[in-house]
Amino acid sequence: MFKVLFKCLLFLSLPFWAVAQATSVVFLNPGNSTETFWVSYSQFMQAAARDLGMDLQILYGERNPQNSLDQARELFQRAQKPDYLMLVNEQYVAPQILRMSQGTGVKLFIVNSPLTEDQRALINQSRSSYSDWIGSMVGNDEEAGYRMLNELLLKHGPVPEGQSIDLLAFSGVKVTPAAQLREQGLRRALAEHPQVRLRQMVYGEWNRQRAHEQARQLLQRYPQTQLVWSANDEMALGAMQAARELGRKPGGDLLFSGLNSSPEALRALIDGQLSVLMAGHFTIGGWALVALHDDALGLDPRRLGGPDWQLPLFQSLTRAQAQQLLRLGDQAGARVDFHGLSAQGKPDGYRYPFGLQLLLR
Known part of the structure; x- marks a missing residue:
C-alpha cells in the first residue's frame, strides 16, 4: 500500500509536460536534405x-512533389497519426494533400507558399469538407520582391533623365506561389521605375x-x-559566378540582389559582392510551431491575428546583421525563447512578435 501511494505521489509531482503526451507534428519539407535554406529552416524548427x-518529424521531398504526396499518403495511413501536418504549397501540392487528409483527424497547417487565389476559391466553396485545415503562416514575399529592386536602385544611384538601365531577373519554380509573389513585387517596382528595362526574366528553379x-x-x-534581381540566394550566387567568368565585377559594374541567408550569401553581402540581401523567412516553421502549440492548448487563433x-518577416540585412547571423550559424534558434512567445497567459490583444529581431539581439 505504501509503495502504491509513493508511486502515485511521485507521478503527481512530475511536471505536466513529462506526464502528458507530446503534441506531434510532421513537416513535409519540399527541399533537398542537403539544401542550405531548407536545412537551416529545419534546424530552426527543431530548436522550437x-x-x-x-514531437517533430521532418520528411524531405528532395525537390520532387511526388515524394511529398507519397509521404502524406503514408502518414495518413499510419495507425498512430500525428496531431498536425505542416506542408508547403510547393508546385501546387497542397490541394491534393488537403483532399487526402479528409476524415483522418490530422490537422493541416500551410507554411511559406500559400494557396493561390484560384485554389483558395475552389476550396472555400466546400470549406466544411476541409475542417481539419486550420490555417497558414507566410512571409511578405511580394513586398520582398518589390523592395529588392528599389534597394538595388538606391545602391546604383539616380539614372540620368532620358536614359535607362538594364535589368535581368531570375525567378524560382514557376508553379510555386512564393516565387509568383516575389515576381509580382518586382513588377510593381518596375511600374514605378519606367527607367528600368527588364530585358528578360528566366526561371532558375x-x-x-x-x-x-x-x-x-x-x-x-544583354552586355x-x-x-x-534574384528570387533566392542560390540563383544570385550562380549568376555572380557567371558574371565574374565574363569579366564583370559583382558589386562594381554589376549589382546583384538575393534572398535568404546562407553563409555564402552572408559573406558575399559582407564583402560587397552582393548589394542587397533580404532574409527572415527561414524562421517561419519555428514560429508556426508556436501557433500549433497554442492551438493544442485550445487558444483561439483569431484572438492572435490568425x-x-x-x-x-523579410528585411534587408546590413553588413553588421549579416555578420551576426554568420556567427550564430545553425545555433540561431538557441537564442529564442519559443515557449515565452506562447499566448498562454498573455492578455487580450497579444500578438506574436515574430521576426529576426528575436535573433539579432
Whole structure:
C-alpha cells in the first residue's frame, strides 16, 4: 500500500509536460536534405520543438512533389497519426494533400507558399469538407520582391533623365506561389521605375547551376546589364559566378540582389559582392510551431491575428546583421525563447512578435 501511494505521489509531482503526451507534428519539407535554406529552416524548427516540448518529424521531398504526396499518403495511413501536418504549397501540392487528409483527424497547417487565389476559391466553396485545415503562416514575399529592386536602385544611384538601365531577373519554380509573389513585387517596382528595362526574366528553379548557365547566356546577350534581381540566394550566387567568368565585377559594374541567408550569401553581402540581401523567412516553421502549440492548448487563433498569418518577416540585412547571423550559424534558434512567445497567459490583444529581431539581439 505504501509503495502504491509513493508511486502515485511521485507521478503527481512530475511536471505536466513529462506526464502528458507530446503534441506531434510532421513537416513535409519540399527541399533537398542537403539544401542550405531548407536545412537551416529545419534546424530552426527543431530548436522550437525542443523548447516547446513537441514531437517533430521532418520528411524531405528532395525537390520532387511526388515524394511529398507519397509521404502524406503514408502518414495518413499510419495507425498512430500525428496531431498536425505542416506542408508547403510547393508546385501546387497542397490541394491534393488537403483532399487526402479528409476524415483522418490530422490537422493541416500551410507554411511559406500559400494557396493561390484560384485554389483558395475552389476550396472555400466546400470549406466544411476541409475542417481539419486550420490555417497558414507566410512571409511578405511580394513586398520582398518589390523592395529588392528599389534597394538595388538606391545602391546604383539616380539614372540620368532620358536614359535607362538594364535589368535581368531570375525567378524560382514557376508553379510555386512564393516565387509568383516575389515576381509580382518586382513588377510593381518596375511600374514605378519606367527607367528600368527588364530585358528578360528566366526561371532558375532556385538552382545555382541552372542560374549560372542562364546568366552566361543572358549577360552576353544583354552586355549593358547593370542590375540583376534574384528570387533566392542560390540563383544570385550562380549568376555572380557567371558574371565574374565574363569579366564583370559583382558589386562594381554589376549589382546583384538575393534572398535568404546562407553563409555564402552572408559573406558575399559582407564583402560587397552582393548589394542587397533580404532574409527572415527561414524562421517561419519555428514560429508556426508556436501557433500549433497554442492551438493544442485550445487558444483561439483569431484572438492572435490568425488563423492565416502574413508576417512582415523579410528585411534587408546590413553588413553588421549579416555578420551576426554568420556567427550564430545553425545555433540561431538557441537564442529564442519559443515557449515565452506562447499566448498562454498573455492578455487580450497579444500578438506574436515574430521576426529576426528575436535573433539579432
